[in-house]
Amino acid sequence: MTRLVIARRIFVVVWILLGLAGALAHTVAERAVGHTIDLPLPQLQYGYVMFNANPKRVPVYTYARADGERHDLADLDPRPAFGYKRARVALDAMFSATYLRDLCNRALTSRDDQITIFIDGYQVDVDRDHPAMATTEVCGGRR
Amino acid sequence: MDAAKLFAPFEGTRDPRPIAVVRIAFFTGLLLHFAPSLIWLDVGYGRGAVRTDAWNHWLFSHLSHTPPALVRVFAIVTLLALVAAIAGIRPRIAALVAGFGCYAFASFNSIHLQTLALVPAWAILLLWMICGGGANAYAPRASGEREPSLLGSLILFQILLAVLFSGVEKLLAGWPWSNEMGIVLAYPHGFMVRDWVAALPILHGPVMSTLLTWGTLAVELGTPILLLVRRTRLAALVVYELFFLGIIAMLEVPPLFYFIFASVPVLALDDAQLARLTDVRSWARRWARRRTSSRARRASAGSSGTPRHDRAGSAAPCTAAARQGAPGRPRRTRPSARPT
Numbered sequence: 001m002t003r004l005v006i007a008r009r010i011f012v013v014v015w016i017l018l019g020l021a022g023a024l025a026h027t028v029a030e031r032a033v034g035h036t037i038d039l040p041l042p043q044l045q046y047g048y049v050m051f052n053a054n055p056k057r058v059p060v061y062t063y064a065r066a067d068g069e070r071h072d073l074a075d076l077d078p079r080p081a082f083g084y085k086r087a088r089v090a091l092d093a094m095f096s097a098t099y100l101r102d103l104c105n106r107a108l109t110s111r112d113d114q115i116t117i118f119i120d121g122y123q124v125d126v127d128r129d130h131p132a133m134a135t136t137e138v139c140g141g142r143r
Numbered sequence: 144m145d146a147a148k149l150f151a152p153f154e155g156t157r158d159p160r161p162i163a164v165v166r167i168a169f170f171t172g173l174l175l176h177f178a179p180s181l182i183w184l185d186v187g188y189g190r191g192a193v194r195t196d197a198w199n200h201w202l203f204s205h206l207s208h209t210p211p212a213l214v215r216v217f218a219i220v221t222l223l224a225l226v227a228a229i230a231g232i233r234p235r236i237a238a239l240v241a242g243f244g245c246y247a248f249a250s251f252n253s254i255h256l257q258t259l260a261l262v263p264a265w266a267i268l269l270l271w272m273i274c275g276g277g278a279n280a281y282a283p284r285a286s287g288e289r290e291p292s293l294l295g296s297l298i299l300f301q302i303l304l305a306v307l308f309s310g311v312e313k314l315l316a317g318w319p320w321s322n323e324m325g326i327v328l329a330y331p332h333g334f335m336v337r338d339w340v341a342a343l344p345i346l347h348g349p350v351m352s353t354l355l356t357w358g359t360l361a362v363e364l365g366t367p368i369l370l371l372v373r374r375t376r377l378a379a380l381v382v383y384e385l386f387f388l389g390i391i392a393m394l395e396v397p398p399l400f401y402f403i404f405a406s407v408p409v410l411a412l413d414d415a416q417l418a419r420l421t422d423v424r425s426w427a428r429r430w431a432r433r434r435t436s437s438r439a440r441r442a443s444a445g446s447s448g449t450p451r452h453d454r455a456g457s458a459a460p461c462t463a464a465a466r467q468g469a470p471g472r473p474r475r476t477r478p479s480a481r482p483t
Binding site: 015020023042052056058059081083102120 | 146150153154175179180182183186192193195198199246254255257258259261262263265266269270273293297300301304305306307308309311312313315316318323326327329330331332333334335347363391394395396397398
């Protein structure tokens, strides 16, 4: 057996074990030792997750300028996101407290321009058709 | 245990087309994912941009001091590397440059980049940097030679592991009894679900959501194993592809997610299965034969009592004879592994 073959087999074994460790660090380890184990490689950092726990309380973001007509908040972001623009903006807003204000300020077109962001919170396991709470955030304008 | 047999999927060579398909799909997904942020650079990476730290903390802290012109150059180089990888031009070097570029930008600011969509991408990029290859088909200077199996098999392992453990995580989260799909499908218009899903009442009932919850678990726990068994592979592949098609059709997820998860399982197909699936002439022949034989059946049914060769002319008996392996006509053989 050549050295190349041995090296390749070692690499395969290490890769497979690391992959399994990354999976177990976020499943079994969390149950066994009470917390996840941080592995330094980027692909092992967060485990393998797809919609395993979904929030029951979710926001829907819209905005309006002076004319009062509501639009998707995602329309304020100049960057395209093919097929997931609204989801991207909603997740960004959920995970960063200052994101909404930044997005709003960037979208102002003049000193007099004013944008009102509407946040409708739905408790989906109770009523998916009507928001359980509603708040607004205003940016721009001469306030 | 025989080590050679154990390592067989990672050694030897295979048809170059599946890994080339994965190369194109994966790097196209990565390009679609990063290009908006790297073209509209000021929004995410300009001075005073709102930033979040999800990957490398050192890069997160230090890249904000980099001159904007240099950041622009990095962005252009990263985009060019992605395009080169799609085209199949020096894929290992392209993966190296694109990988470091994408990782640096994701560390600089992860806010627009959907952290979880990137997890499998880092693994694939790392493998491509280490193993190289993937440009022997569908590339300007493609040689058509067979590819080493190592890269494709490790990518397949990584993605199937991710799908399997997504199922395991769901089980541990109490999925079968919590009807989580009912929650996802109940999301209102404007959050995560596509408009048609929010508008279709049939999807919001308990029966449908329970079916989808159990179906999701079955696919995620079952197909990664069934794809590895030759006998169940094609059926598992169809179910798997329908599942991910369903996800992208119903939920607003990044195309990168779909491009990775939908393309990689083609690597599970062995050479003979691939040849059978891609042999267009064989499909056409089979279709023509079925059409001819059904026409012949109709003709014979319409002429009860009349000898078949008298009415249907030469086409039907000829086909029937061919089916029985009549002499004078070459028998159709199963296509074998395509030598390249």
